[in-house]
Amino acid sequence: MSDWSRAASNRAVEDPAIEVETATGNRGLxxxxxxxxxxxxxxxxxxxxVDAAPFxxxxxxxxxxxxxxLPGLSEPQVVRHFTRLSQxxxxxxxxxxxxxxxxxxxxxRLNEKLARLPGFADIHPLQPASTIQGALALVDTLAHWLxxxxxxxxIALSPGAGAHGELCxxxxxxxxxxxxxxxxxxxxxxxxxHGTNPATAAACGYSVDSVSGNLTGRVDVGALKAKLDxxxxxxxxxxxxxxxxxxxxxxxxxxxxxxxxxFFYCDGANFNAIVGRVRPADLGIDCMHLNxxxxxxTPHGGGGPGSGPVALAASLAPYAPLPWLxxxxxxxxxxEHKKGEANQAIGRLKGFHGQMGMFARALAYMMSHGADGxxxxxxxxxxxxxxxxxxxESDLSLSFPGLCMHEVLFDxxxxxxxxxTTLDFAKALIDEGYxxxxxxxxxVVHGALLIEPTETESKASLDQFAGMLKTLAAKARSxxxxxxxxxxxxxxxxxxDETAAARKPVLRWRPEAVALQAEE
Amino acid sequence: xxxxxxxxxxxxxxxxxxxVDSIDALFAxxxxxxxxxGLINLPRAMGEIEVERAMSRMASRNVAAGSVPFxxxxxxYRHHIPAAVDHLIQRGEFLTSYTPYQPEMAQGTLxxxxxxxxxxxxLTGTEVANASLYDGAxxxxxxxxxxxxxxxxxxxxxxGALHPHYREVCETYARFVGFEVAAxxxxxxxxxxxxGRVGPDTSCIVxxxxxxxxxxxxxxxxxxxxxxxxxxxxxxVTEILSLGAIVPPGEMxxxxxxxxxxxxxxxxxxxxxxxxxxxxxxxxxxxxxxRLAGQxxxxxxxxxxxxxxxxxxQHIRREKATSNICTNSGLCALAFTIHLALLxxxxxxxxxxxxxxxxxxxxxxxxxxxxxxxxxxxxxNEFALQLPRPAAAIVDALAEKGVLAxxxxxxxxxxxxxxxxxxxxxxxxxxxxxxxxxxERALTEALS
Numbered sequence: 001m002s003d004w005s006r007a008a009s010n011r012a013v014e015d016p017a018i019e020v021e022t023a024t025g026n027r028g029l030x031x032x033x034x035x036x037x038x039x040x041x042x043x044x045x046x047x048x049x050v051d052a053a054p055f056x057x058x059x060x061x062x063x064x065x066x067x068x069x070l071p072g073l074s075e076p077q078v079v080r081h082f083t084r085l086s087q088x089x090x091x092x093x094x095x096x097x098x099x100x101x102x103x104x105x106x107x108x109r110l111n112e113k114l115a116r117l118p119g120f121a122d123i124h125p126l127q128p129a130s131t132i133q134g135a136l137a138l139v140d141t142l143a144h145w146l147x148x149x150x151x152x153x154x155i156a157l158s159p160g161a162g163a164h165g166e167l168c169x170x171x172x173x174x175x176x177x178x179x180x181x182x183x184x185x186x187x188x189x190x191x192x193x194h195g196t197n198p199a200t201a202a203a204c205g206y207s208v209d210s211v212s213g214n215l216t217g218r219v220d221v222g223a224l225k226a227k228l229d230x231x232x233x234x235x236x237x238x239x240x241x242x243x244x245x246x247x248x249x250x251x252x253x254x255x256x257x258x259x260x261x262x263f264f265y266c267d268g269a270n271f272n273a274i275v276g277r278v279r280p281a282d283l284g285i286d287c288m289h290l291n292x293x294x295x296x297x298t299p300h301g302g303g304g305p306g307s308g309p310v311a312l313a314a315s316l317a318p319y320a321p322l323p324w325l326x327x328x329x330x331x332x333x334x335x336e337h338k339k340g341e342a343n344q345a346i347g348r349l350k351g352f353h354g355q356m357g358m359f360a361r362a363l364a365y366m367m368s369h370g371a372d373g374x375x376x377x378x379x380x381x382x383x384x385x386x387x388x389x390x391x392x393e394s395d396l397s398l399s400f401p402g403l404c405m406h407e408v409l410f411d412x413x414x415x416x417x418x419x420x421t422t423l424d425f426a427k428a429l430i431d432e433g434y435x436x437x438x439x440x441x442x443x444v445v446h447g448a449l450l451i452e453p454t455e456t457e458s459k460a461s462l463d464q465f466a467g468m469l470k471t472l473a474a475k476a477r478s479x480x481x482x483x484x485x486x487x488x489x490x491x492x493x494x495x496x497d498e499t500a501a502a503r504k505p506v507l508r509w510r511p512e513a514v515a516l517q518a519e520e
Numbered sequence: 521x522x523x524x525x526x527x528x529x530x531x532x533x534x535x536x537x538x539x540v541d542s543i544d545a546l547f548a549x550x551x552x553x554x555x556x557x558g559l560i561n562l563p564r565a566m567g568e569i570e571v572e573r574a575m576s577r578m579a580s581r582n583v584a585a586g587s588v589p590f591x592x593x594x595x596x597y598r599h600h601i602p603a604a605v606d607h608l609i610q611r612g613e614f615l616t617s618y619t620p621y622q623p624e625m626a627q628g629t630l631x632x633x634x635x636x637x638x639x640x641x642x643l644t645g646t647e648v649a650n651a652s653l654y655d656g657a658x659x660x661x662x663x664x665x666x667x668x669x670x671x672x673x674x675x676x677x678x679x680g681a682l683h684p685h686y687r688e689v690c691e692t693y694a695r696f697v698g699f700e701v702a703a704x705x706x707x708x709x710x711x712x713x714x715x716g717r718v719g720p721d722t723s724c725i726v727x728x729x730x731x732x733x734x735x736x737x738x739x740x741x742x743x744x745x746x747x748x749x750x751x752x753x754x755x756x757v758t759e760i761l762s763l764g765a766i767v768p769p770g771e772m773x774x775x776x777x778x779x780x781x782x783x784x785x786x787x788x789x790x791x792x793x794x795x796x797x798x799x800x801x802x803x804x805x806x807x808x809x810x811r812l813a814g815q816x817x818x819x820x821x822x823x824x825x826x827x828x829x830x831x832x833x834q835h836i837r838r839e840k841a842t843s844n845i846c847t848n849s850g851l852c853a854l855a856f857t858i859h860l861a862l863l864x865x866x867x868x869x870x871x872x873x874x875x876x877x878x879x880x881x882x883x884x885x886x887x888x889x890x891x892x893x894x895x896x897x898x899x900x901n902e903f904a905l906q907l908p909r910p911a912a913a914i915v916d917a918l919a920e921k922g923v924l925a926x927x928x929x930x931x932x933x934x935x936x937x938x939x940x941x942x943x944x945x946x947x948x949x950x951x952x953x954x955x956x957x958x959x960e961r962a963l964t965e966a967l968s
Contacts, residue, residue, distance in 0.1 A: 025822075036635055036861050046862035047602055049870040049949070052877035059876065060736050060898035062766045064869075069642045072864035079604055082858055085628035086613040093612030099621075106523055107616050110568050116606075116787075119579025124592045125791030126927050127583065128919045134581030135790050141578075148562050160654030160792070161847035163834070171696045199834035199844035205698045208839040246549035277547060282554040293847065301609075301851030302629040303619040303811065304652070305793030321692070337934055347692035351595060351657035351685040351780070352791025364575060370565035373521040379543045380526050386546055387534040403538075403546055430624055441835075458525035459534060491624040493824035498623075501816035501828040505805065507648050508638040 030492050033084040037509045040071020046078050088492045090435045096457055096465055100407045100438035100450025101242050103272050103294035108368065111361035120360045125352035129333050135356065136332035139325055142363045146290060146309055151281030154317035156310040158354040162269060165289025165308025166200035168321055171346045172312060173234050173263040173287065174204055175319040179344065184233035190219050192243055192442040197236045197267060206233060213444050217243035217400035221252060228260040238267040242442040243400060244385065244407035254284025263287060271295045273382055273406035276375030286313040296362035307358035318344040323353050380455035381406040384462060388453055391466040395473040399445045412447025418476045420484045422447035425476065427495065430488035432468050521565055585788060585924065589955035593902040593946025594927040595656065595683050595758040596791060597783045600950055605785050605858045609851055623826045630825035633813035636857040643763045644777040645770025646799035651811040652849040653796030656780025657689040660726065660756050662798065662809045662843055663778040664690055665697060667724035667752045669807050674699040676724050677717045680707035681731035683758055684932040706933055708895050708904050708942060710735035715745050728756040729769060734899035736766055743773025752776060759783055760797065762900040764872030776800045785855030795852040806832060809843030871949060875901035878947040885960045891967060895942065902946035911943040914966050923962045
């Protein structure tokens with residue numbers, strides 16, 4: 001930003017006369033946009049379809065009666081509506097998106113192009129195997145890359161996202177224990193874990209036993225060992241952990257877990273920090289999910305779709321969910337039922353075979369980088385995070401001193417005196433044109449601010465981001481609390497009332513008369 | 521590497537600022553025994569041209585549905601997707617944004633999720649829908665688990681005409697989550713009567729409409745039977761477009777609707793990503809899995825949207841969450857919403873009618889072939905044929921002739937020889953009359 005533009009924007013803030021109500025409620029490029037249900041007209045349609053000639057229906061007299069209530073819009077209305085909605089979003093395409101543990105990296109467009117090739121996008125999962133050999137080859141190649149990168153002998157590809165991969169892993173572990181004739185009841189989860197870890201363990205019938213951290217932000221190995229016994233099915237650890245730190249005693253942890261006869265599950269959400277430099281198998285891990293939408297750049301799409309393949313050690317491989325992909329006499333084939341070598345499989349976790357569209361994108365990403373580029377990814381991701389740490393540690397309060405991995409954790413001590421919360425600070429970033437970092441997570445520090453820049457940010461971008469944070473931190477310390485409490489001011493909507501939303505949920509549009517009636 | 525902006529001078533300068541002399545120093549916490557030195561044994565970086573060549577070669581070894589007469593359904597349907605859909609979902613502000621945790625920066629995502637939820641509720645005839653799950657099969661398992669929570673019972677009864685993948689996913693979850701599923705025998709022909717299966721320990725009955733074999737049924741009475749003994753009715757819909765033509769599950773008394781939404785806006789994608797739809801009653805909303813977008817106001821009193829009721833979810837409730845789901849199918853939901861916005865009431869009902877017309881026309885042709893019997897008395901755009909010989913061999917033979925003829929039921933029920941002659945055939949608006957001619961001729965030849 002030049003000094004000239006900064007001067008101009010400062011003047012606008014200071015002069016209240018400039019804040020005028022517009023006739024439309026729009027503010028320049030910020031356009032108000034009603035719901036599609038408030039824009040439709042009966043009979044209008046954005047798709048030209050012929051009306052089928054009369055024919056004898058075979059619906060058994062169950063024809064839908066009455067209107068569905070869908071609005072009628074033309075194509076230009078629809079295109080404008082969704083374009084305007086898109087403009088109310090922040091995205092990695094528009095700027096640095098430093099959400100810790102989310103790995104918001106650049107999403108290459110080549111991947112989008114290739115996933116849309118008719119040979120991948122326009123094939124049916126139940127076509128005869130002879131007509132999908134290329135698709136199976138893609139899956140096989142993806143599996144080879146992921147197995148090689150993790151050092152694990154098997155990979156389950158069907159899980160729909162990371163949390164689904166966790167289910168797959170914990171189910172496989174339970175199946176392996178049952179095959180040994182053991183019924184263990186607890187899963188150990190560090191305090192710093194993602195919420196999905198305890199939710200997954202509980203969903204699989206385990207009680208969750210929380211393991212405390214030590215003063216350096218890592219698993220307290222002593223506390224862990226005290227909890228390890230023959231009733232523990234698994235330990236679920238994220239490594240690097242959600243404090244952005246590598247579990248430096250991981251080999252000892254793995255040995256202790258194995259000595260207790262338990263399995264070592266790793267949440268691979270943070271694999272981006274070590275891809276190409278560390279193979280999880282070498283850390284003693286038995287099972288790890290990979291978020292293709294994190295490390296391997298498949299787009300987050302505003303909340304999905306994801307893909308959560310699970311790498312499995314030999315001890316868990318027999319329990320991998322269906323389908324299995326194998327090399328047969330006529331080429332690649334899918335084993336879709338429990339039989340032969342797959343008779344111990346835990347069964348099916350999802351319809352069909354997995355997130356093919358994501359596989360194609362992830363493979364294009366890996367092939368583009370190659371072994372050398374992927375190693376560089378980890379190195380640059382860690383370098384970028386440490387650079388931000390070095391630039392910011394005297395301005396914000398670093399939770400754990402020393403080097404970090406791909407993300408850096410701060411807490412709210414630097415805001416204490418100022419009467420500003422982590423939320424206020426995050427909202428002020430929005431006015432500066434940045435998406436906030438992950439807030440209030442992990443739970444092990446007060447008012448967490450977790451920053452993950454990823455490797456796809458340039459040094460200039462990091463410098464600008466760090467400069468902005470330094471300025472905000474200085475403003476916070478100087479007692480300018482108002483600016484933080486009022487933030488954000490320059491977004492399509494300012495702070496939204498989440499309490500009201502939850503107290504009286506309005507989860508769908510209703511015609512006004514019906515909505516009023518419902519309120520009475 | 522084209523995606524990595526740091527230059528070597530940048531890296532040196534940054535290492536100096538950090539105060540270390542090498543990248544390796546940043547990885548000091550990794551135990552030396554676990555460090556992988558050198559390059560992992562995989563190919564080196566490639567340019568766009570090379571990657572495109574390699575992957576195009578793989579793609580060309582597949583028979584794309586659009587390149588041949590194509591009649592496969594079974595829970596994934598090939599429909600025409602208007603060009604605007606794919607253009608709009610590729611806008612970077614949608615494609616490359618995260619879950620809308622900061623609502624002021626994600627009103628676009630939140631508003632379309634609110635529109636999506638409304639569309640799904642309208643289509644299914646229910647009161648409330650969530651912001652999507654992974655796919656129809658996992659939505660079905662989540663529906664059963666929600667019914668278990670609501671009724672405090674642990675036994676679900678599954679129709680024998682439920683998609684086998686949905687049944688199998690429920691069975692997997694049941695084994696590990698700890699509940700019981702009793703699956704009825706496969707039931708082609710629409711005669712299944714589950715009334716006698718509902719008991720005081722039943723949490724829910726799960727049926728599918730149109731069912732796996734194509735049949736359309738009225739489940740109103742079954743809903744009443746369930747409610748009489750405190751059980752819930754879960755209705756699965758694997759072809760959401762059918763609800764443009766037939767009575768929706770909500771109007772039949774369904775308590776939970778678990779559906780696959782791929783048909784609107786989403787390509788076949790070899791089975792994923794697809795789009796799990798999940799809808800229910802207002803009074804059950806606090807037991808629903810997955811994200812919900814809700815309406816609220818900002819500090820200036822202007823209408824806006826947020827993610828709400830998140831105390832159900834894993835990031836707040838951890839081990840007490842209603843589901844462990846986090847990432848769902850956001851972009852697929854957007855594609856669905858845009859396609860349905862383009863169609864509107866008129867387009868949806870027309871499209872549904874075109875599908876039904878195509879299927880009726882094809883069924884009439886095929887049931888005229890000697891020894892071929894139409895098993896489905898009613899159907900929407902997919903029906904079951906009884907062939908005089910195992911359907912799997914016929915499908916392979918037709919594939920050789922360039923016709924993708926449908927699904928041999930034996931592929932999904934390999935241990936049920938009595939079903940080996942059944943072929944499931946789907947016809948959507950994309951099936952042309954000449955495709956049907958081609959299919960009819962090829963099937964006649966294969967059977968003669």
